[in-house]
Amino acid sequence: MKTLLITGGAGFIGSHVVRLFVNKYPDYKIVNLDKLTYAGNLENLADIEGAKNYIFEKGDITDEAYIFDLFKKYAFDGVIHLAAESHVDRSISNPMEFVKTNIFGTVTLLNAAKENWKDNFEDKLFYHISTDEVFGSLDDGGFFTETTSYDPQSPYSASKAGSDHFVRAYANTYGLPVIVSNCSNNYGPNQFPEKLIPLFINNIRNNKSLPVYGKGENVRDWLYVEDHAKAIDVLYHKGKKGETYNIGGFNEWKNLDLIKVVCKVMDKKLGREEGTSEKLITYVTDRAGHDLRYAIDANKIMKELGWKPSLQFEEGIAKTIDWYMENEEWMKNVTSGAYQQYYDEMYDKRD
Ligand code: NAD
Ligand code: TYD
Numbered sequence: 001m002k003t004l005l006i007t008g009g010a011g012f013i014g015s016h017v018v019r020l021f022v023n024k025y026p027d028y029k030i031v032n033l034d035k036l037t038y039a040g041n042l043e044n045l046a047d048i049e050g051a052k053n054y055i056f057e058k059g060d061i062t063d064e065a066y067i068f069d070l071f072k073k074y075a076f077d078g079v080i081h082l083a084a085e086s087h088v089d090r091s092i093s094n095p096m097e098f099v100k101t102n103i104f105g106t107v108t109l110l111n112a113a114k115e116n117w118k119d120n121f122e123d124k125l126f127y128h129i130s131t132d133e134v135f136g137s138l139d140d141g142g143f144f145t146e147t148t149s150y151d152p153q154s155p156y157s158a159s160k161a162g163s164d165h166f167v168r169a170y171a172n173t174y175g176l177p178v179i180v181s182n183c184s185n186n187y188g189p190n191q192f193p194e195k196l197i198p199l200f201i202n203n204i205r206n207n208k209s210l211p212v213y214g215k216g217e218n219v220r221d222w223l224y225v226e227d228h229a230k231a232i233d234v235l236y237h238k239g240k241k242g243e244t245y246n247i248g249g250f251n252e253w254k255n256l257d258l259i260k261v262v263c264k265v266m267d268k269k270l271g272r273e274e275g276t277s278e279k280l281i282t283y284v285t286d287r288a289g290h291d292l293r294y295a296i297d298a299n300k301i302m303k304e305l306g307w308k309p310s311l312q313f314e315e316g317i318a319k320t321i322d323w324y325m326e327n328e329e330w331m332k333n334v335t336s337g338a339y340q341q342y343y344d345e346m347y348d349k350r351d
Contacts, residue, residue: 003029005076007061007109008083010034012191013129015044016229017080022048024233029053031074034083035060041339042346043330044190049346058343061105064112071112078125080236081109084160087194088133091156092288102159103166110170117176127179127236128167132221132248132294133157134182143297144182146244153289177241181231184248184296187316188225189323193334196220197317200259201324202331204266204277214286216256219293223249224316227309234307248296249309256281265321 002025009018009032018032030053034040048054059066061083083105085091085098110126117124135144136151152161170176191198200210231247239245253261263277270277301307311319324331333339 001027001029002077003031003074005031005033005070005074005079007033007079007081008040010036010040010042010044010056011082011086012039012044013186013225013228014082015041015190016188016225017082017232018045018054019048020226020229020233022051022054026053029055029074031055031057031070031076033057033059033061033070036340036343037085038340039086039192041190041192041334042342043333043339056347058347061109062100064108067108067112068115071116075116076113077123078127078236079109079113080127080129080232081106082129084163085156087192088154088156089194089287091154091159095155095159098155098159099162102156103162106163107166110166110176114170114174114176118174121175121177125177125179125236125241126167126170127181127232127239128164129232130164130180130182131157131160132182132184132246132296133291134161134164135294137291138293138295143295144246145297146246146300153291157291171242179235179239179241179243179245181235181239181245181247181301182296183228183231183246184221184223184294186225186228187222188320189327190330191225193331196255196258197262197320198324198331200262201266201321202335204263204280205270205325208280209282210259210263210277210280211282211284212255212259213284213290215283216254216259216281217292218255218290219252219295220255220258221248221250221252221295222258222313222316223247223251223309224311224319227311230310231301231307234305235301238305245301246296246298247301247307248298249313250296250298251309251313252293252295253313261317262321265318269321269325
C-alpha cells in the first residue's frame, strides 16, 4: 500500500487531484494536508469525506516541527505538493506571504522528505506542482518549453520560481527523487472567485461590473482543471524522476475574447438578451507588471506519456458555467465566508 501526501488538497486544483486519487486508487492512503487559508474549502471534497482511504490533516507547510512529525506519523511514500499562495493580485499587495508559503513551505517539505527518505530514495517521489508563469511573458510569439529560461515577473511567479529551483537543487545536491510540472491557467469547478472566470461568472449573475485590466489584450492558455489532475496522475505514476514537464491545453485566448464567450453563454443561461452581459464590461487600471502572454508547448508529456486534454474549450467552459450556476450555495458560502466554518462543524466536533 502506498501512503501519499497531497498538500493544498482543499484548494481549487488540489481538490480535483485528491478526488481523482481517492476514487482511482482505493489501495492508497491519501493524506490531504491543508492550512485552510481563505483559498482552502473542505466543501470542495464533501463527496469523498467518508472514503476509507482518505484522511484530512489541518496544518501549515511552514511549521517545521509539525511537518516532521507528520512524515514520522505516516511514513509517506510520495508527496504531491500543491499548497501555495496562488493569486497574482494578492502577491502584489502582500509578497511576504508568498515567500513564506511558496518558498519556505516548500523547503520545509523538501527537508522532511530528504530526512525521512535518505536511507532509501527508491520508490519515493517528491512531485512539485508549478506554473508556466515562472517563464515570464511571451511578448513576441513562440511557446514556453521545458528548456525555456526562467524569467518570473510577479512576486507570485518569483516565489514559484524560487520553489522550483529549490526542488531541483535538492535533486542535484541530495539525490532526492523529484518531478516538476509547469501548467498553464486552469479553469473549472471550485475555483475561488478572485480569479478571472469564476469572478466574472458570479458578477454577471449578480449584474455587477466586469473589471477588465488594461485593454483586455493579455493572452492566457486555458486548461480544464480535471485535465490537469489527470496529467498529475500520469506524471506521478509514469513521469521520469528528475525531469520537468509542461502541461497546457494549446488553447490561447485573449482576455477580452474569452470574457465575451463567458458573457454570451451566461446570457443564454440567464435568458437575457444577447449582449446584455457584455454591457457590464468596465476597463480598469491595468495590473502592475501584467504579463502579456503565456503559451505552453505540452508536446513532451503528450508524446512521451500519451496525456492529452480531453475537453475542448467550448465544452469545458459550458461545463464550468453550468457548475457555478448549479452550485449557487457553494458560491454564496465562499463569498460570505461561511465555508470557513465547515472544518469546525465537520471535524472539530468529531474530536
Ligand atoms: P488555491 O489557492 O486554490 O489553493 C491553494 C491551497 O493551498 C488552499 O487550499 C490553501 O488553503 C492551501 N495552503 C495555502 N498556504 C498553505 C500553507 N502554508 N500550508 C498548507 N496549506 C496551504 O490554488 P490552486 O489554484 O489550486 O493552485 C494549486 C497549485 O497549482 C499551486 O501550487 C499553484 O501555484 C499551481 N498552479 C495553479 C494554476 C492555476 O491556474 N490555478 C496553474 C498552474 C499551477
Ligand atoms: P487570473 O485569473 O488572476 O490568472 P493569472 O493572473 O494567474 O493569469 O487572471 C487571468 C487574466 O485575467 C490575467 O491576464 C488578468 C486578467 N484579469 C482581469 O482582467 N480582471 C480581473 O478581475 C482578474 C481577476 C483578472
